Amino acid sequence: MGKIWCRRAAAYILRIILPTSLLSQLINSVLYGRSSIDGTMGIWINCVSIIIVCVISACSTRNGQAWSHHFLGLQVVDQYSNLPISGVRMGLREIAHCVDFVPCFIGFLWPLWDTKGQTFADKIMRTTIINSKMNGESSIFSERNVLMATLTFVDGVASGPCKLYDESGNLYFEGYLKNGFREGGGKEYDNKGNVLQKDINVYKDENSRQHRSDCWNF
Incomplete structure (x- = not known):
């Protein structure tokens, strides 16, 4: 479980965290001339950035794999049928990951002891992650x-x-x-x-x- 969790974490960082950070800095630089701003506008820019990145993740999904899943040998499947999820469901799952941040990122750590290896977002969307090449x-x-x-x-x-x-x-x-x-x-x-x-x-x-x-x- 620990090995696949490390790959899941790496996939999420590559797919969501880094692109969101870079995109928000780009927008701030274009609009305000600096990489980050405080206040309500800064929060809105961060929210818009993560939505854009989630949409890109959904659009890149093929056979239950966004690009980072494919790169790291992972696949997101329905918890009941084991069938790969669609791009729309992947996008909704990315947004549902917001609940994993509160409190103290506990949702992201939950797969380490959960019998189904699910984050809170997985439980909401009824999904789980497996190795992409089953044997x-x-x-x-x-x-x-x-x-x-x-x-x-x-x-x-x-x-x-x-x-x-x-x-x-x-x-x-x-x-x-x-x-x-x-x-x-x-x-x-x-x-x-x-x-x-x-x-x-x-x-x-x-x-x-x-x-x-x-x-x-x-």
Whole structure:
């Protein structure tokens, strides 16, 4: 937990703290001829600066990663489904980090002992941070905490045994994935657990495969 927290802290400093500081100094220099000013106007300039930086972070987000997350091998995902969050949600999460500053930056330290590794902003936005390249077996749950899939990941891509479940948590497919695609034979089940088909979805070439869903790539 400590290692990933250090990377999270570094990512936030690179993505938010430093750009906000530099931007506010630039605005102050252009408007007032000095890098910092006191009073209400100084507070407003700082607020505008951090909003601009948060918007940039949101716009740069791809697959649950702002630029600093990508650089440091981190990914922001939904705490229930493990799916990468959108850019809009990333922007709102950046703004929600304001609650982590009070009191005494305790929110930023909270992941060090929290079982889910969440800051206060993560708890508000229902997100968590993981290593961007998942390896090993992982279970994906819906927002209602219903098991949706059990997958095996290799360097962030689903490759290996998999089980897929419907919205009620009933197993409906069991087989293998290779590079995110269904590969080879598999079994489909009805909602009572009876086998409906065997050896389905056998693909002979790349062109015959279905489009790979983003949810099998982390």
